[in-house]
Amino acid sequence: MSGINLGIIGGGQLGSMLSEAAKKLNIKTIIYCDDIDAPAQNFCEQFIYGDYNDKNKIQEFVNKVDLITYEFENIPFETLCEINKIKKVIPKPSINKLIQHRLTEKDFINKLNIRTTKYASVERKTDIEALGDFLPGILKTTTLGYDGKGQYRIKSKQDLNSLNIDFSKGYILEKLVKLKKEISVIITRFSNNSYEIYEPIENIHEDQILKYSKIPAEINKRLFDESKEWSIRIAEELKYIGTLCVEFFIDRNENLYVNEIAPRVHNSGHLTINAFNISQFENHIRAVCSLEKVPLKKISNAKMINLIGNQIIPYRKNLKVDDNQFFFDYQKKEVKTKRKMGHLTTLI
Ligand code: ADP
Ligand code: MG
Secondary structure, eight states, X not given: OOOOEEEEEOOSHHHHHHHHHHHHTTOEEEEEESOTTOGGGGTSSEEEEOOTTOHHHHHHHHHHOSEEEESOSOSOHXXXXXXXXXXXXXXXXXXXXXXXXXHHHHXXXXXXXXXXXXXXXXXXXXXXXXXXXXXXXXXXXXXXXXTTTTEEEEOSTTHHHHOOOOXXXXXXXXXXXXEEEEEEEEEEEEETTEEEEOOOEEEEEETTEEEEEXXXXXXXXXXXXXXXXXXXXXXXXXTOOEEEEEEEEEETTOOEEEEEEESSOOGGGTTHHHHBSSOHHHHHHHHHTTOOOOOOOBOOOEEEEEEEGGGGHHHHTTOOOOTTEEEEEOOOSSOOTTOEEEEEEEEO
């Protein structure tokens, strides 16, 4: 028995899969989430429901655990700092603060001499009108966006009249990259220059939501090496502990750009559960709990499809899957359009 009680903030599917990986390592997970229906309560040892600003509830949570990690990056920075004064939060809160904000995140990446698309800060409509060559582009809220939420596609300045944009929030305008492909690289860093890195994963999005992932990514050797090298550089510079994902764009001229960094396990890495000896989830638990680093071994090529909204229904009704297929139901109570309900991984 390891005897470790690991606190996880956030109770979605990532929290569930982290809990399952922890169980395998004899680590107990206690999940804190602001959603009373959080699906991860079906997978963890103990579940605490409370607001992310509820000091008493958070204290109750902190008392029960030895250390804390998180499954999503949008936790108030102040909350993470308060917790970190009592029990260690890994990855450290300062990393979360940097990456939570799309402008500071992109400034950080560019400082490392790593390419991103052109971007600018936008606080009011006239800021966009005054900008030069940024369109067609995507306007994104600087904080709290996921799965394409809080994003507006803007083709030309005329579009600004028809779009009803809430300028009480801060935005970033990104020039649209003419996409050939999207890939992601998942890396788990244990300590200085000690990490395990997965090969690049190729991703297809529909309506800005991830739909398919597969390995191997069909990319040339330069892109394969460069995407891994950039990911290592980012993880080292952050002195990151745990699993991190870097999302990349490849344009039609085969230029590589970092889209964004996720300071956590990532949807594109779900196939690592079946395609590798150690999944991104198990590696995260191993790194944050200071367990042994086991060399990664690939078991198989794989593809994963996200089951979104009512696509889950036939699988729930006992639709047969083949021996090389693995179906995951996140056990979310309510089926909603655009909601990730489960996934299916096929070893190929
Ligand atoms: P989220 O935080 O919601 O994942 P992303 O910034 O990753 O937001 O955007 C979601 C998807 O939208 C991307 O994976 C990509 O398909 C598309 N997208 C976002 N920004 C750009 C861009 N600048 N150029 C081209 N496509 C983009
Ligand atoms: Mg993204």
